[in-house]
Amino acid sequence: MSAFSRFTPLANALPSTVPFVGPEAIERQRGLQVKARIGANENGFGPAxxxxxxxxxxxxxxxxxxxxxxxxxxxxxxxxxxxxxxxxxxxxxxxxxxxxxxxxxxxxxxxxxxxxxxxxxxxxxxxxxxxxxxxxxxxxxxxxxxxxxxxxxxxxxxxxxxxxxxxxxxxxxxxxxxxxxxxxxxxxxxxxxxxxxxxxxxxxxxxxxxxxxxxxxxxxxxxxxxxxxxxxxxxxxxxxxxxxxxxxxxxxxxxxxxxxxxxxxxxxxxDQAYLAEVVASIHGARDRIAAIAKANNLVPLASATNFVAIDAGRDGTYARAIVDGLMQHGVFIRMPGVAPLNRCIRVSVGPEADMALLEEALPQVLKTLG
Amino acid sequence: MSAFSRFTPLANALPSTVPFVGPEAIERQRGLQVKARIGANENGFGPAxxxxxxxxxxxxxxxxxxxxxxxxxxxxxxxxxxxxxxxxxxxxxxxxxxxxxxxxxxxxxxxxxxxxxxxxxxxxxxxxxxxxxxxxxxxxxxxxxxxxxxxxxxxxxxxxxxxxxxxxxxxxxxxxxxxxxxxxxxxxxxxxxxxxxxxxxxxxxxxxxxxxxxxxxxxxxxxxxxxxxxxxxxxxxxxxxxxxxxxxxxxxxxxxxxxxxxxxxxxxxxDQAYLAEVVASIHGARDRIAAIAKANNLVPLASATNFVAIDAGRDGTYARAIVDGLMQHGVFIRMPGVAPLNRCIRVSVGPEADMALLEEALPQVLKTLG
The missing domain is CATH 3.40.640.10 (Type I PLP-dependent aspartate aminotransferase-like (Major domain))
Incomplete structure (x- = not known):
């Protein structure tokens, strides 16, 4: 139904954009279930x-x-x-x-x-x-x-x-x-x-x-x-x-x-003691993501965060195909939006169960993409 | 310490106002403890x-x-x-x-x-x-x-x-x-x-x-x-x-x-069943507040909300004195900010323990004010 006719010119000029599509929307739109939620730079280790x-x-x-x-x-x-x-x-x-x-x-x-x-x-x-x-x-x-x-x-x-x-x-x-x-x-x-x-x-x-x-x-x-x-x-x-x-x-x-x-x-x-523990877990998961990337002949970038950007070696279309392909396996990740950063995929840290799902799915996806 | 020098003219013209002072601030500033929190139009009966x-x-x-x-x-x-x-x-x-x-x-x-x-x-x-x-x-x-x-x-x-x-x-x-x-x-x-x-x-x-x-x-x-x-x-x-x-x-x-x-x-x-229960409790507490007001020769206004405005019969200074006086007894209420509404005090609903504190404190405060 129609909208109010007198929003400000600035408001009228803005799109009804969502900066990021959430994993819940992906599940609804694609009829898939997220099994490893490692795309939104959340911290799957959770709070103390x-x-x-x-x-x-x-x-x-x-x-x-x-x-x-x-x-x-x-x-x-x-x-x-x-x-x-x-x-x-x-x-x-x-x-x-x-x-x-x-x-x-x-x-x-x-x-x-x-x-x-x-x-x-x-x-x-x-x-x-x-x-x-x-x-x-x-x-x-x-x-x-x-x-x-x-x-x-x-x-x-x-x-x-x-x-x-x-x-x-x-x-x-x-x-x-x-x-x-x-x-x-x-x-x-x-x-x-x-x-x-x-x-x-x-x-x-x-x-x-x-x-x-x-x-x-x-x-x-x-x-x-x-x-x-x-x-x-x-x-x-x-x-x-x-x-x-x-x-x-x-x-x-x-x-x-x-x-x-x-x-x-x-x-x-x-609870700074727990924070120290979880930071150690994050470091461990970063290493795990990097190792999975390398095992698949991709190049993990050094990370100071709770995620790892992985250079997939081609263009944004290829990286997007990896992101979409992983989601078919229930592995939710994201990628940078702009070239040349979008040659990368971006994987957030998570517990070992999530890492294992990534490890299992990634080679299958890459094989499909050829 | 000094502030950034290039806020917008609009931002510079705005005061660092707080529209309402919270009960926590009143406790800190006056060294008092809120015993009956019935001032912010919260619902003291709580969620289901x-x-x-x-x-x-x-x-x-x-x-x-x-x-x-x-x-x-x-x-x-x-x-x-x-x-x-x-x-x-x-x-x-x-x-x-x-x-x-x-x-x-x-x-x-x-x-x-x-x-x-x-x-x-x-x-x-x-x-x-x-x-x-x-x-x-x-x-x-x-x-x-x-x-x-x-x-x-x-x-x-x-x-x-x-x-x-x-x-x-x-x-x-x-x-x-x-x-x-x-x-x-x-x-x-x-x-x-x-x-x-x-x-x-x-x-x-x-x-x-x-x-x-x-x-x-x-x-x-x-x-x-x-x-x-x-x-x-x-x-x-x-x-x-x-x-x-x-x-x-x-x-x-x-x-x-x-x-x-x-x-x-x-x-x-x-949980609409609980909502119905709580609305009945709110009605009951409104009646209770009105009865307390009347017992003190104040005039409760009819209410369709979770609070009751009570006409204290004089000006804003008098109503403010009641509000401040009640807080001395740990009873936190508020009042409208502008004349002629500010002849009233405003009491939010709450459980019977809160109502009892109001019932006990109000006549003492009014007596002090004369």
Missing amino acids: PSVLAAMRVQAGEIWKYNDPENYELREALANHLGVGIDSIAIGGGIDELLGQIVRLVIEPGAPVVTSLGGYPTFNFHVAGFGGRLVTVPYASDREDLDGLLAAVKRENAPLVYFANPDNPMGSWWGADSVVAFARALPETTMLILDEAYSETGPAGSLPPISALIDLPNVVRTRTFSKAYGLAGARVGYVISTSGTARAFDKIRNHFGMNRLATIAALAALK | PSVLAAMRVQAGEIWKYNDPENYELREALANHLGVGIDSIAIGGGIDELLGQIVRLVIEPGAPVVTSLGGYPTFNFHVAGFGGRLVTVPYASDREDLDGLLAAVKRENAPLVYFANPDNPMGSWWGADSVVAFARALPETTMLILDEAYSETGPAGSLPPISALIDLPNVVRTRTFSKAYGLAGARVGYVISTSGTARAFDKIRNHFGMNRLATIAALAALK
């Missing part, structure tokens, strides 16, 4: 038993709105990170925070710099607020810091996005390079330093908090969705100067956080 | 045991992102309401949906009509997108339908907000009046018909779905936060023409829903 216990014990709290100030969680994160509580802002995952940042900074037509093939949900938010994307190709499968800086200066861009470690390639820069990049930016350019995968990178890849906390134009985003295994809870946070972090209060949905998600995040943060 | 059981059993699902299409929940709601699945859009509570609607419809400077003293979070979103609020006073403690219509026409407003039943007064209009109002609006004016309290109104106050589903300019918003007792889960939905409902896909945070919240909402919708 202590987290699940907290959720079950406190489920009865769900009739109450969450504290709109998110005080306890901000306090716990501030203590964990060694910053003041006002340097933390909470949101419903990094996705929601990215939308808020774009809204705070971008007016229609303003240039926004990101990498060509970088995180599509960020691009979705930029389009949604009428920003103009300026993309910089990856260099050697890493985001190109010099290229990003040059684009920022050329365009006088108010906003640049950089993920470290990177999605979808799993690559990373060392902390010194990241800090140098951030400090080279004009102070009139906000840097989103997306650290969704901060817990799974190698030593030396994560700048210390103190290295950037004095810069009002740097916003670091982190999440409980990846290493902490709470993607479905929707808890992300921002680390920045207090002045910048408090700007989120101007526009955020103050009563928007799920109360049980906050309880889960608090419990997860407390 | 079947809902809590579903959450506990399926807590382990939390490592997965929720289906971005929200297919199962939209399907269940569509079946429940007798509409097509594409007539439903899901969001993180009505609050989030209100922000999305404003964003889809309002450009900076555009007039938005609402009632003077109506839902503050809606006003927060209007300000956040630069809209210009045009307010119409309540008439006899009800939203003034004729006045709202006249303001819409005078201003050629693209958006009008009307809650039925109303918050903060608890009043309502009959279905026929609501339908006549909706049909009298220009088709270039979107009506937000906020039905957060749809389950607790008297017979005849809720227009049938079929009465408005053909109008592309009418968006009905409903929630699992009130009668279903799931305020902390953050699940709301829109009912409209499919064309209008699908417009939310242009801008919504597709992976924004909490997976366990969706599971809870599905379970809640299935």
Whole structure:
């Protein structure tokens, strides 16, 4: 049936896009069942038993709105990170925070710099607020810091996005390079330093908090969705100067956080022993994925994340055929969307049962494709 | 510490406002403990045991992102309401949906009509997108339908907000009046018909779905936060023409829903027997609140919601003193923010223990105030 006739011109110009098709939609559309859910960069090892216990014990709290100030969680994160509580802002995952940042900074037509093939949900938010994307190709499968800086200066861009470690390639820069990049930016350019995968990178890849906390134009985003295994809870946070972090209060949905998600995040943060275990499991699964790739004459890229990008050696059509073929076997994976990254497939970590399904299905699919 | 220097002019003009101060903040700021949480229009009777059981059993699902299409929940709601699945859009509570609607419809400077003293979070979103609020006073403690219509026409407003039943007064209009109002609006004016309290109104106050589903300019918003007792889960939905409902896909945070919240909402919708029980409990608690008011020579207003507005007979300063005085006894309530509504206090329903605390504290507070 017809739609309202007076949406804004910007709204009318936007497609009703879904940035990613979910595995549930694939199951419905193709009549298949996902047996190994290793495509969405979730963490199949799941959250800590202590987290699940907290959720079950406190489920009865769900009739109450969450504290709109998110005080306890901000306090716990501030203590964990060694910053003041006002340097933390909470949101419903990094996705929601990215939308808020774009809204705070971008007016229609303003240039926004990101990498060509970088995180599509960020691009979705930029389009949604009428920003103009300026993309910089990856260099050697890493985001190109010099290229990003040059684009920022050329365009006088108010906003640049950089993920470290990177999605979808799993690559990373060392902390010194990241800090140098951030400090080279004009102070009139906000840097989103997306650290969704901060817990799974190698030593030396994560700048210390103190290295950037004095810069009002740097916003670091982190999440409980990846290493902490709470993607479905929707808890992300921002680390920045207090002045910048408090700007989120101007526009955020103050009563928007799920109360049980906050309880889960608090419990997860407390259980650093489990986090260490699960990070070890993630490392193990990365090695397992890499070994499966090599056994099939594909080339796994080094990864600092909870997934591995695998170079399939041909073009995007071929990689897409592998993705579709694996789904026929119930193995859900994804792939980068843009050339030349789309020569790769992308496999998320998961327990051994998932790895075994991949190991079994991949050679069959490759054989079919020839 | 200082803030980023290049936020948009609109962002710079916005205060870092919190529309409501949460009870947790009151506890922290005043060093008091909330014993009866009957101020935020939550439902202290809580969700169904079947809902809590579903959450506990399926807590382990939390490592997965929720289906971005929200297919199962939209399907269940569509079946429940007798509409097509594409007539439903899901969001993180009505609050989030209100922000999305404003964003889809309002450009900076555009007039938005609402009632003077109506839902503050809606006003927060209007300000956040630069809209210009045009307010119409309540008439006899009800939203003034004729006045709202006249303001819409005078201003050629693209958006009008009307809650039925109303918050903060608890009043309502009959279905026929609501339908006549909706049909009298220009088709270039979107009506937000906020039905957060749809389950607790008297017979005849809720227009049938079929009465408005053909109008592309009418968006009905409903929630699992009130009668279903799931305020902390953050699940709301829109009912409209499919064309209008699908417009939310242009801008919504597709992976924004909490997976366990969706599971809870599905379970809640299935347990209509419990809903009937809890609605009876809400009616009982409304009567109890009204009786307590009368016993203290205050005047309870008739209510179609899960709260009762009580006319304290003087001005806003006096009502505020009652609210503050009750909190000294651990009884958390709220009050309308704007005259003449702010002669009232507003008490949400709750179990008998909460009612007993109110009954004990109110006469002491009134005696102190003299």
